[in-house]
Amino acid sequence: MIAVQAEKVKRKIKSIVNKVSGDLAKPKHKFLLEMLTGVLSSQSSNLSSIARSLEEDRY
Numbered sequence: 709m710i711a712v713q714a715e716k717v718k719r720k721i722k723s724i725v726n727k728v729s730g731d732l733a734k735p736k737h738k739f740l741l742e743m744l745t746g747v748l749s750s751q752s753s754n755l756s757s758i759a760r761s762l763e764e765d766r767y
Contacts, residue, residue, distance in 0.1 A: 721745055 725741045732740070746758030 718745070721748065 721744055722741060725737065725744060729737045729740055742762060743758065746762045747753060750757040750761035752758065
């Protein structure tokens with residue numbers, strides 16, 4: 709049940725980004741999608757918190 713809800717949220721975020729991104733290049737579109745997902749999941753604009761919520765490695 710939680711997985712179904714998570715998938716619905718991901719689809720909604722992707723839909724919003726597709727509407728907003730317009731003619732952006734693919735890397736910029738991906739950046740926007742990941743940043744929005746990270747901000748929403750971490751509930752913070754702090755880059756460390758966003759990376760942690762996305763489970764990104766630090767370099």
